[in-house]
Amino acid sequence: MLSQLGDEAKLLAGGQSLIPLMKLRFASPKHLVDLNFISGTSYIKEEDGALRFGALTRHAEVESSAGAAKVPILHDCAAGIADAQVRNRGTIGGSLAEADPSGDWATVLMTLETEVRCLSTKGERIVPLPEFIKDAYTTALSPDEVLGEVIVKVPRKASGGAYLAFKRSAPVYPTASAAVQLTMEGDVCKEAVIALGCVGLTPIRPKEAEFALRGKQLTDTAISAAVESARGAADPQSDMRGSADYKRTLVGALVKRAIEIAVQRAAGKQVEVSHIYA
């Protein structure tokens, strides 16, 4: 069907971004293909050390899933997206396929080993998330492909992560966000992955900030160095959500806090996290 309709067709998942965009006439697709009536596209399975999310799994289903709760950063993300109504409709697959630079899922999943299963009449292929997200609103999906499944490797026991997003109010996109996943050995950080959201065309991996933590004891000095590098790696635009300077400062503060929480979680502590808004 998609190969016949070409780029005049849009796939409708949860619709919580596409329908508002259509109302504002930013999108006027001639054909809408509603995926919601296809059964078996909403599930969370745990298999071979990985969590598998059906493309149409709603944020609210991830939020209340015991399986996903084992990876706290997934719960941070799902429980904080927009508001209860949007979480009841919006989907993990739709969020990744839209690739909005301010979306939550791509930033969070960039810190885990995530793969995207793409389906078409010709067959299927598995694309690692960093290759799937090409640019703002642009993914590796070809016009005749759909996103079928999101596969997330469950991190090791000594690994802990946290996702913090700052929003002006619940229903809006964050002004800036930071996801951090650390693997610890005692007080030494063995592996660090950081992703910054809303401060570039795609989620940004501040490699120097990760390098500042890797193999180090996480002293205040090491954390400050990572925060400085992260601020430098951010490439925000000034807009109605705040100036570029403001967002750069904000993202630094979020990285610092996310590192602190990730360390505690890696040590097995329960820390509750939610999106921050007034």
Next chain:
Amino acid sequence: MPETIENVAIKVSVNGKPRSLNVEPRMLLVEFLREQLDLTGTHVGCDTTYCGACTVLMNGAAVKSCTMFAVQADGAEITTVEGLESAGQLHPIQKAFGDAYGLQCGYCTPGLMLSASQLLSGNKQPSEKDIRKAIAGNTCRCTGYQNIFKAIELAAQNMKEG
């Protein structure tokens, strides 16, 4: 769009009543409820998925009816504010909003009550934090929310004592 588009037949249960109607494929659920079924208790506030005035329950889950097409509700059970009362008796949530002065102009109230309804169906004793989270997608420009929290707490209490 120049070419004519065929209407689609849908069957929806609205407030317990089965309804079969033909709708334009891109008619929003809120337009269907207000204009085809005359259920004008569901309000349109921002029309941009922000304010929550259009909140209804679909199969028990709160959704923004301005951000769904009516055809997507085919086969579903929809509850609007008109469906909260039963046999002429106000629902405990409705009564609590009155008793605790949880409304002023009332425009956001139907949406807030349906968000509260989803919360209280799964959580008999919500904390203030639970309530804040449940209604974060409902904007009220009059009350400052304090009396809305009190109303939902009161409703929870009354429903428990039921």
